[in-house]
Amino acid sequence: MPKKKSTFFNSVRFRIMAIMIVLGIVPSLVIAKAVIHSYEKRAVSLRISNVRNQCDILCNQLVGVGYLENPSSKVIERQLEVLSNVYSGRILVINHSFKIIKDTYGLDEGKTVIAADVIRCLQGEVTSDYNKKNKYIELTVPIKDPEQQEQQGVMLISISTGEIASSVELLERNGMFFWAIIAVAVVLISYMASRVLVKPFNKITKAIEEITDGYQKEDILVEDYTETELITDAFNKMLNRMKILDESRQEFVSNVSHELKTPMTSMKVLADSLVGQQGVPEELYQEFLQDITMEIDRENKIITDLLSLVKLDKKASDLRVEHLHIDDLLELILKRLRPIADKRNIDLILDCFRPVEADVDEVKFTLAISNLVENGIKYNVDDGWVRVSLDADHKYFYVMVADSGMGIPEESLERIFERFYRVDKSHSREIGGTGLGLSIARSSVLMHHGTLNVSSKEEEGTTFTVRIPLSYIP
Ligand SMILES: Nc1ncnc2c1ncn2[C@@H]1O[C@H](COP(=O)(O)OP(=O)(O)O)[C@@H](O)[C@H]1O
Ligand SMILES: [Mg+2]
Structure with a gap:
C-alpha cells in the first residue's frame, strides 16, 4: 500500500x-x-x-x-x-x-x-x-x-x-510593538496548547506500539477524549479478534500434530512388538502388518483431508466456477459412493424435483456433497437409507442429504463443523474419520456464498441442507 x-x-x-x-x-x-x-x-x-x-x-x-x-x-x-x-x-x-x-x-x-x-x-x-x-x-x-x-x-x-x-505614527509604532509581543505569545501558547491537545493521540500510538512489540499487554485505555475512547475501543476489538484467531490457529496446529501422531504411535507399538519377539508366528505377522497398513491408510486420509481444507482456506478468487447441471453432478457423486453403501446394504436415493443448472466449482462442490453423503452412510444403521434431494427457486438451489442413522446429540450440533470434532471419539474412531469432513463441506459451501444447516434427532436420523445461489456473484 x-x-x-x-x-x-x-x-x-x-x-x-x-x-x-x-x-x-x-x-x-x-x-x-x-x-x-x-x-x-x-x-x-x-x-x-x-x-x-x-x-x-x-x-x-x-x-x-x-x-x-x-x-x-x-x-x-x-x-x-x-x-x-x-x-x-x-x-x-x-x-x-x-x-x-x-x-x-x-x-x-x-x-x-x-x-x-x-x-x-x-x-x-x-x-x-x-x-x-x-x-x-x-x-x-x-x-x-x-x-x-x-x-x-x-x-x-x-x-x-x-x-x-x-x-498617530507614534501610536502605530507602539501598537505594532505590542502586537508583535502578542503575536509571539500567541505562537508560543498555540505551540504548547497543540502539544497538550494532541497528547492523548500520541498516548494511543505509544500503547499500540508497545502491544505490537509484544502481545502480553491487555487492552489499551486512553479515556482522555470521546474520540480516543472510540479509537481504543475499536482497536481493542480488533486485538481480541486477532487473539482469538491466533488461539484457534495454535489449537489447529496442535490438533493436527496430535492427529498425525496417533497412527504413528500405533504403528510404532505394532512394529516394536514384532521386533522385540523372536520366532513370531506367521499369522501374527500378517495380522500386525494388516493393522499397520490400516494405520497408514488413516494417516493418508488425514493428510488428504488437511490438504483439501488448506486449499479451501485460500481466497474465494481461487474458485473455478462453471455453469453445470447439478442433477447430473449429484448422480455422479452417488454412483461413486454406492459401493460403500452397498457393503452395509444402505439404500442411496436421488430425488430431483426439477433439472437445475447453476454456477459452481465442480471439485469443491463435489467435495462438500461427498462428505455429507459419506457421513450419511458412515453414521447409519445397516439396511438404512440416505436420501439426496435437489430443488430450486428463482434464486437458490437446495441439496438435502437426509439419513436414517444414529443422529447427533443436540449439544454436539453446534460443534460438528469444528475441525477435528467428532461426537463420540470412541465409536467414531471405530467408524474411522478425521473430523475434518464437515469443516471441508462448510468451507466449500461458504466459498459459493451459500449456507449449510443441520437438523437431527438421535436414533432417527440427520438432515443436512445446502443452499447455494444459482448464479455466482464474485
Ligand atoms: N449424518 C450424520 N449422522 C450422525 N452423526 C454425524 C453425521 N455427520 C456427522 N456426524 C458427526 O459429526 C462428526 C464430524 O463429522 P466430520 O466432520 O465429517 O468428521 P468424520 O471424519 O468423523 O466424519 C462425526 O464424527 C459424527 O460424529
Ligand atoms: Mg465425515
Missing part, C-alpha cells in the same frame, strides 16, 4: 496551531487599527471645533470694528497673527465679493478667490475638510453681523495637522 507522507503540515497539531494563530493575531491587528483610526478622527474633530470657536469669536470682533470695510485695526491683525501661529496655519479673510482682505502669509492680499467652499460658506454653510495626505485641515467660518444675521464675508483657515499625524 502506498504510504502517505506524514509531514508536520498535515498533522492535527499544525491545524490547531494555525487556527489559534489566526484567531489570536488577526483580531488584535484589526482592533489596533480601529483604535488608532478612531483616535485620529477624534483628534481632528476636536481640533476643528477648537479652531472654529476661536474664529467665531474673532469674526464677531471683525464685524464689531468693521474690519471688512476698513481693514486697519492693529488689534485684529495682531489676533489673526497669534491665531495662525498657535495653529501653525494660514488665515484668509474674504469679503462677500470674494476679495482677499487679509492673508496672514501676506501672499494673496487683494486677489480674488472663487473656491467652492467659500461660495458654500457665503450661502450659509459651514465646511471643514481634512486632508490626511498633505496633513492639513481647511475650514470656513462665516463672518456675519450677530444682529442683522447678514453674511458679510468668509474666514478661510487652513491649519497643519502635522502633530496629530506624528502622534
Whole structure:
C-alpha cells in the first residue's frame, strides 16, 4: 500500500496551531487599527471645533470694528497673527465679493478667490475638510453681523495637522510593538496548547506500539477524549479478534500434530512388538502388518483431508466456477459412493424435483456433497437409507442429504463443523474419520456464498441442507 507522507503540515497539531494563530493575531491587528483610526478622527474633530470657536469669536470682533470695510485695526491683525501661529496655519479673510482682505502669509492680499467652499460658506454653510495626505485641515467660518444675521464675508483657515499625524505614527509604532509581543505569545501558547491537545493521540500510538512489540499487554485505555475512547475501543476489538484467531490457529496446529501422531504411535507399538519377539508366528505377522497398513491408510486420509481444507482456506478468487447441471453432478457423486453403501446394504436415493443448472466449482462442490453423503452412510444403521434431494427457486438451489442413522446429540450440533470434532471419539474412531469432513463441506459451501444447516434427532436420523445461489456473484 502506498504510504502517505506524514509531514508536520498535515498533522492535527499544525491545524490547531494555525487556527489559534489566526484567531489570536488577526483580531488584535484589526482592533489596533480601529483604535488608532478612531483616535485620529477624534483628534481632528476636536481640533476643528477648537479652531472654529476661536474664529467665531474673532469674526464677531471683525464685524464689531468693521474690519471688512476698513481693514486697519492693529488689534485684529495682531489676533489673526497669534491665531495662525498657535495653529501653525494660514488665515484668509474674504469679503462677500470674494476679495482677499487679509492673508496672514501676506501672499494673496487683494486677489480674488472663487473656491467652492467659500461660495458654500457665503450661502450659509459651514465646511471643514481634512486632508490626511498633505496633513492639513481647511475650514470656513462665516463672518456675519450677530444682529442683522447678514453674511458679510468668509474666514478661510487652513491649519497643519502635522502633530496629530506624528502622534498617530507614534501610536502605530507602539501598537505594532505590542502586537508583535502578542503575536509571539500567541505562537508560543498555540505551540504548547497543540502539544497538550494532541497528547492523548500520541498516548494511543505509544500503547499500540508497545502491544505490537509484544502481545502480553491487555487492552489499551486512553479515556482522555470521546474520540480516543472510540479509537481504543475499536482497536481493542480488533486485538481480541486477532487473539482469538491466533488461539484457534495454535489449537489447529496442535490438533493436527496430535492427529498425525496417533497412527504413528500405533504403528510404532505394532512394529516394536514384532521386533522385540523372536520366532513370531506367521499369522501374527500378517495380522500386525494388516493393522499397520490400516494405520497408514488413516494417516493418508488425514493428510488428504488437511490438504483439501488448506486449499479451501485460500481466497474465494481461487474458485473455478462453471455453469453445470447439478442433477447430473449429484448422480455422479452417488454412483461413486454406492459401493460403500452397498457393503452395509444402505439404500442411496436421488430425488430431483426439477433439472437445475447453476454456477459452481465442480471439485469443491463435489467435495462438500461427498462428505455429507459419506457421513450419511458412515453414521447409519445397516439396511438404512440416505436420501439426496435437489430443488430450486428463482434464486437458490437446495441439496438435502437426509439419513436414517444414529443422529447427533443436540449439544454436539453446534460443534460438528469444528475441525477435528467428532461426537463420540470412541465409536467414531471405530467408524474411522478425521473430523475434518464437515469443516471441508462448510468451507466449500461458504466459498459459493451459500449456507449449510443441520437438523437431527438421535436414533432417527440427520438432515443436512445446502443452499447455494444459482448464479455466482464474485
Ligand atoms: N449424518 C450424520 N449422522 C450422525 N452423526 C454425524 C453425521 N455427520 C456427522 N456426524 C458427526 O459429526 C462428526 C464430524 O463429522 P466430520 O466432520 O465429517 O468428521 P468424520 O471424519 O468423523 O466424519 C462425526 O464424527 C459424527 O460424529
Ligand atoms: Mg465425515
